Amino acid sequence: MDFIVYILQSKKDNSYYIGFTSDLNQRLEYHNSGKSRYTSRKMPWKIVYTEKHKTRAEAMLSERFLKKQRNKEFYKRLIEKIN
Template identity: 40%
Template sequence: MWYVYIIRSIEFPDQEYIGATEDLKRRLPEHNAGKSAHTAKFVPWKLVWYCAFPDKLKALAFEKYLKSHSGRAFSKKRLC
């Protein structure tokens, strides 16, 4: 399974990050340890939403959509 997820900074609640991974239980601690350049300055993070996909291509396509302008509007209104 592949997962698309949204995390939100605890100290900077306006900061959100959208990502995709095959191992969600490993990925969140990596974000909180500062191992991602995109999220290191806003640690700690909490998981606010995720969705499982049967294959990588579908997950990456949905991640790309959520990172688009209309996808961000959708996620604000419907997911988080």
């Protein structure tokens, strides 16, 4: 099973949300359903970046690295690189 680190972008205010999952479609549906306290305020969300990892530990490290950046310009450059 692969684990996917993802960045979502709010269509409401262009803010970012970073997480990881083994089922990206289900996770996006969760964020856009209003069930998450944080993401419900900024719905709807779209996927703007993904990366696959073979283990949960690798995905957690990557997620932690991305969250530590706390820099919109960094995220924009990362997203532009894959597009």
